[in-house]
Amino acid sequence: MAGELSSPMLSDALVILGAAGIVIPVFTRFRITPVIGFILIGLLVGPFGLGKLVYNYPLLEHVTITDPEALEPFAEFGIILLLFTIGLELSFKRLWTMRKLVFGLGALELIIIGGMLAIFLSMLGQYWTGALGLGLALALSSTAIVLPIAGTTSPVGRAALSMLLFEDIAIVPIIFMLGAMAPYAQNEGWEGLLDTLWLGGLVVVALLVLGRLALPRLFAQAARTKSPELFLAASLLVVIGSSLATAAVGLSPIVGALIAGLLIAETEYHGEVESIMEPFKGLALGVFLITVGMSIDITTIWDNFGPIALAVVLVLTFKALVTGLLLRMMGARRSTATETGILMASPSETTLIVLAAASSALLIQPGTAQFWQIVTAIGLTITPVLARLGRIVARKVEPAPELPPEDRGTPRVIIVGAGRVGRLVAQMLTVHGKPYVAIDSDADLIETAKREGYRAAFGDAARGHALRNLGIENALAIILTMDEPVLAQRLTSKLRKAYPDLPIIARARDTRHAAELYRSGASHAVPETLESSLQLSEAVLVDLGVAMGPVIASIHEKRDEFRIKIQQDAKLEVKPKLRTSNVGAAG
Numbered sequence: 001m002a003g004e005l006s007s008p009m010l011s012d013a014l015v016i017l018g019a020a021g022i023v024i025p026v027f028t029r030f031r032i033t034p035v036i037g038f039i040l041i042g043l044l045v046g047p048f049g050l051g052k053l054v055y056n057y058p059l060l061e062h063v064t065i066t067d068p069e070a071l072e073p074f075a076e077f078g079i080i081l082l083l084f085t086i087g088l089e090l091s092f093k094r095l096w097t098m099r100k101l102v103f104g105l106g107a108l109e110l111i112i113i114g115g116m117l118a119i120f121l122s123m124l125g126q127y128w129t130g131a132l133g134l135g136l137a138l139a140l141s142s143t144a145i146v147l148p149i150a151g152t153t154s155p156v157g158r159a160a161l162s163m164l165l166f167e168d169i170a171i172v173p174i175i176f177m178l179g180a181m182a183p184y185a186q187n188e189g190w191e192g193l194l195d196t197l198w199l200g201g202l203v204v205v206a207l208l209v210l211g212r213l214a215l216p217r218l219f220a221q222a223a224r225t226k227s228p229e230l231f232l233a234a235s236l237l238v239v240i241g242s243s244l245a246t247a248a249v250g251l252s253p254i255v256g257a258l259i260a261g262l263l264i265a266e267t268e269y270h271g272e273v274e275s276i277m278e279p280f281k282g283l284a285l286g287v288f289l290i291t292v293g294m295s296i297d298i299t300t301i302w303d304n305f306g307p308i309a310l311a312v313v314l315v316l317t318f319k320a321l322v323t324g325l326l327l328r329m330m331g332a333r334r335s336t337a338t339e340t341g342i343l344m345a346s347p348s349e350t351t352l353i354v355l356a357a358a359s360s361a362l363l364i365q366p367g368t369a370q371f372w373q374i375v376t377a378i379g380l381t382i383t384p385v386l387a388r389l390g391r392i393v394a395r396k397v398e399p400a401p402e403l404p405p406e407d408r409g410t411p412r413v414i415i416v417g418a419g420r421v422g423r424l425v426a427q428m429l430t431v432h433g434k435p436y437v438a439i440d441s442d443a444d445l446i447e448t449a450k451r452e453g454y455r456a457a458f459g460d461a462a463r464g465h466a467l468r469n470l471g472i473e474n475a476l477a478i479i480l481t482m483d484e485p486v487l488a489q490r491l492t493s494k495l496r497k498a499y500p501d502l503p504i505i506a507r508a509r510d511t512r513h514a515a516e517l518y519r520s521g522a523s524h525a526v527p528e529t530l531e532s533s534l535q536l537s538e539a540v541l542v543d544l545g546v547a548m549g550p551v552i553a554s555i556h557e558k559r560d561e562f563r564i565k566i567q568q569d570a571k572l573e574v575k576p577k578l579r580t581s582n583v584g585a586a587g
Contacts, residue, residue: 012065015045016287038286039381042293049298068294075291076253078284079144079349081277083168083254084239086147086161087261088274095262098162105159105330106166109344113322114139117315126364133178133358134372138315140167140348143254144288145383150343151487154441154460155336156390159327160344168254171350175357199249204259207242211263219269228276235273238264288349289380295352296377304371311375316386320345333458335398342390346379395465411474412436416461416491417481418449421507425479426454437470462491477503477523485513489520496521514566525566530559 019041027037042065043049051064065071095102118135122128143164150157215238222234239260246256264270301308324341328334352373359369413429415422418440429436438456440446449456459466472478478495480488488506495504503523508514514525537558541551 011062012067012070015063015065016071016283016290019045019286019290034286036381036384038289039293039296042290043296043298044293045290046294046296048294048296065290065294068291071287071291071294074284075288078286078288080239080243080253080257081280081284082144082147084257084261085274085277086143087258087263088265088270088277092262092266098158098165101159101162101330102165105326106163108326109163109323110136110139110167110170112326113319116322117318126368130358130364130368133354133361133363134368136174137351137354137358138347138372138376139319140171140351140354141319141344142346142348142380142383143168144285144349145346145380146343148285149384149387150340154462155333156340156343159332159336159340163323163344165258167348167350168258171353174354178354178357178361178363195250200246200255203245203249204255207245207256207259208263211238211242211260212266215263216267219264219267219273223269223272231272232276235264235277292349292377292380295373296381297374300370301374301378304374308371308374308378311371312378315347315375316345316379333398335394338397339390339394342393343383343387345386346383347376349380351376411476412471414439414467414470414472414475414478415481416440416478418442418445418454418456419481419483421481421483422479423449423452423454425481434476439466439470462487472499472502475502477505480504480506483507483509485509485516489513489516492517492522493520511566518567524563527566 019038027034045051045064047065047068049064050060054060054064114132114136116135117138118128118131121131121134126134141160141164146160146164147157150160218234218238219231222231239257242256242260243253244256246259247253264273320341322341323344324337327337327340332340355364355369355372355376358364359366412435415425415436415438418438419442422438422440426436426438436455438449438454439459439461440449440456441458441460446456446458457470459469461467467478480491482488485508488508492504492506495502504521505524505526506517506522508517508525508527511527511530514527514530517525537555541554542548
């Protein structure tokens with residue numbers, strides 16, 4: 001009996017793991033996001049794909065999803081892990097600085113788009129309560145797909161994050177409001193909303209207090225055991241416990257997951273937690289995308305191709321225009337507003353939740369709900385295509401910076417990052433008469449740097465055209481100064497493949513990160529923790545009366561000793577010290 005019960009579950013697990021093993025390598029090879037691959041796999045193995053043929057061909061049962069509904073908890077868990085890792089990338093300080101964007105831009109985007117869509121749908125004959133539910137549902141955008149594409153540090157990522165955070169917060173009031181507007185509802189919905197808000201507030205405060213007190217001790221104990229399994233268990237305990245706590249009082253579990261991530265981000269263990277959770281988040285997110293693909297019925301789409309295609313085009317175009325205009329009104333650059341608007345145009349996975357709530361409240365008919373569910377699934381599927389289209393249009397609207405033709409042939413150092421570290425490097429290069437140009441995707445940093453006299457240009461170094469426009473093919477060296485470990489590692493690997501002889505000097509968070517940068521191809525990786533220790537040693541030795549010459553010599557020896565050790569830890573051939581003759585030749 002146990003074997004019979006577990007057989008469908010094992011079959012589904014085999015399909016999912018097989019999909020992950022096939023989709024990710026194949027789509028990565030062709031530089032296509034795996035998001036599309038997972039959705040297509042869901043379409044293929046779901047009830048509207050090969051699942052239709054199981055009755056005639058029983059063997060297909062082993063390569064199809066036999067119980068799509070059984071995957072929904074895993075899909076929800078994937079979204080929870082995604083919000084948890086987003087919290088890890090943020091901090092309370094950064095979230096506080098974003099409050100105007102979250103509750104200003106985010107609220108405006110949802111209210112204006114949702115309201116205008118509701119007016120349009122009511123003009124088409126939909127009753128106003130159902131039109132409002134549909135408008136708010138379609139105004140939402142996909143956290144699960146948009147943020148992995150845009151990140152959280154670029155101007156596009158920050159703008160998208162602020163709107164998505166507000167949408168995630170607003171989802172609970174929206175669902176309660178729909179319930180209160182149901183034909184059979186009286187005041188229970190509004191009373192339930194008030195109860196949820198004050199109970200949710202108490203739970204959030206309790207999580208913040210307990211997290212501040214307990215999490216550092218919990219992860220310190222896990223770290224002392226030096227057991228990755230225990231560290232993973234502690235991480236899952238925190239995220240699941242926080243999610244269950246907020247879900248128990250009626251809030252969305254993703255609110256608890258985000259709070260858990262923010263709390264751990266304040267500890268010194270956030271880097272380890274982020275790295276250990278990454279594979280689980282990716283796999284669980286893949287399950288969610290497979291469930292999206294399984295909801296697409298090709299037959300229904302074909303039978304209603306005209307109305308569905310028109311609805312998809314109108315919704316995407318309207319959302320892109322309104323979002324872009326709002327961003328421009330709030331001071332965003334044309335390229336940022338354009339790219340963010342197009343990226344945020346598609347509906348969300350939470351759109352499906354709101355549609356289900358509106359349908360169960362009898363605000364819309366089941367057929368209407370199914371129509372917009374298909375529109376939503378198609379929108380989610382083409383989100384990566386929208387991201388690529390947004391980048392192309394943004395480049396047309398506001399081209400990347402180019403040096404004058406006479407400057408492009410001049411050898412110079414390219415500094416990626418115009419923040420505190422980048423500006424200090426620029427100062428030292430200027431002192432010694434070495435030409436440079438700094439690049440950063442933060443328009444405010446670039447304006448500040450230019451105002452202070454630095455040679456700087458706006459652009460995203462992760463995109464090859466921005467560096468090519470700055471003349472990277474003739475660069476003396478490139479210096480990565482941003483405090484973004486994953487981005488630094490990816491950019492190092494990309495640059496090393498494209499420019500094998502280019503000296504790449506990268507800022508590392510610690511010795512472990514430095515080893516990863518060396519494995520990715522860095523010529524030199526400078527750990528912040530090591531350099532601060534060496535500077536402290538230099539200061540105390542000089543204060544104790546040791547001559548400056550021997551102190552500096554010993555500091556250099558110790559630095560070389562650590563560099564060799566890090567390279568050995570990275571299992572690389574120990575490299576000689578970076579030659580400075582080329583840099584010096586630029587005079």
